[in-house]
Amino acid sequence: MIEIQDVSFGYSRKKMLYKNLTLTLETGTIYGLLGKNGAGKSTLLKNLIGLLFPAKGKINVNSFEPRRRQPSFLQTIYFIPEEVYVPSLTIKGYRNLFAPFYPSFEDEKFSQYLKELDVKDEGKLNTLSFGQQKKFIIAFALACNTKVLLLDEPTNGLDIPSKIQFRKLIASVMNEGRTIVISTHQVRDLENLIDRIIIVDNGSLLLNASLGDISEKLCFKTVSEVDDPTRVLYAEDTLKGISVVQENTEGEDSKVNLEQLFNAVTENPEMIKAIFSNTETLVK
Numbered sequence: 001m002i003e004i005q006d007v008s009f010g011y012s013r014k015k016m017l018y019k020n021l022t023l024t025l026e027t028g029t030i031y032g033l034l035g036k037n038g039a040g041k042s043t044l045l046k047n048l049i050g051l052l053f054p055a056k057g058k059i060n061v062n063s064f065e066p067r068r069r070q071p072s073f074l075q076t077i078y079f080i081p082e083e084v085y086v087p088s089l090t091i092k093g094y095r096n097l098f099a100p101f102y103p104s105f106e107d108e109k110f111s112q113y114l115k116e117l118d119v120k121d122e123g124k125l126n127t128l129s130f131g132q133q134k135k136f137i138i139a140f141a142l143a144c145n146t147k148v149l150l151l152d153e154p155t156n157g158l159d160i161p162s163k164i165q166f167r168k169l170i171a172s173v174m175n176e177g178r179t180i181v182i183s184t185h186q187v188r189d190l191e192n193l194i195d196r197i198i199i200v201d202n203g204s205l206l207l208n209a210s211l212g213d214i215s216e217k218l219c220f221k222t223v224s225e226v227d228d229p230t231r232v233l234y235a236e237d238t239l240k241g242i243s244v245v246q247e248n249t250e251g252e253d254s255k256v257n258l259e260q261l262f263n264a265v266t267e268n269p270e271m272i273k274a275i276f277s278n279t280e281t282l283v284k
């Protein structure tokens with residue numbers, strides 16, 4: 001379990017990015033972390049692995065305090081940044097140097113993931129393309145078998161077959177003992193993969209809800225005319241009519257559209273707060 005309690009963080013003391021952020025992430029769950037550019041998604045992930053420290057408040061990751069960066073903590077967590085860095089080493093050289101830091105590393109799985117992501121053993125890693133480097137790091141990270149996996153824009157730079165493969169791999173490595181947090185703008189890449197959505201904006205938490213709760217509380221549909229604009233959280237003209245997101249007062253069954261959800265939440269945070277206020281899913 002990851003607990004973020006009353007955390008404030010800023011790159012400068014004068015300007016806090018997060019103020020009193022409180023959020024709990026359950027084990028056995030894949031989270032999609034969404035937010036506009038500059039909302040603080042990468043910053044939050046870096047606080048979770050202890051690369052940045054909160055100015056105030058506490059972070060607890062499976063009973064470890066990330067800021068202490070104890071080896072026993074670091075072997076249980078893997079962070080893939082948006083821009084990956086690979087040294088001038090071969091796959092074997094990289095594996096021999098870094099795998100010993102992760103006691104649960106599995107060589108067989110590593111080879112399998114490299115194959116599935118179509119990463120070939122072709123000399124030094126730093127001569128590979130950006131997408132190939134990223135896929136190499138994804139394969140390595142998954143083979144480390146850490147309890148917590150933090151992925152910052154993992155599908156950026158991946159070609160279409162690799163994105164599909166990535167989704168399959170994440171689904172296959174997920175188990176009850178793991179927590180996976182994926183920060184992304186490419187929400188379509190996450191559809192059918194994530195269990196819960198976290199949306200941050202202006203340093204605060206706008207939503208932390210499961211897809212089940214979202215489809216219970218909100219309704220996503222296409223209409224020819226909007227009958228009650230006051231109920232509409234987001235509307236978009238499409239070729240088929242007007243796609244709307246509104247409160248699900250009639251118990252309608254609809255599929256969550258993550259892009260529209262994001263727009264609805266960031267454009268109408270107060271309405272969202274009110275709609276989700278009577279569930280445990282609500283943002284504290």
Ligand SMILES: Nc1ncnc2c1ncn2[C@@H]1O[C@H](COP(=O)(O)OP(=O)(O)OP(=O)(O)O)[C@@H](O)[C@H]1O
Pocket residue numbers: 011017035036037038039040041042043044
């Ligand atoms: N090293 C840094 N020093 C100072 N400010 C920073 C630093 N890194 C990020 N910031 C600022 O902190 C804010 C949040 O940045 P962050 O990278 O966490 O956002 P993000 O949500 O991941 O954005 P994006 O979607 O564009 O990747 C931004 O305003 C950014 O300019």
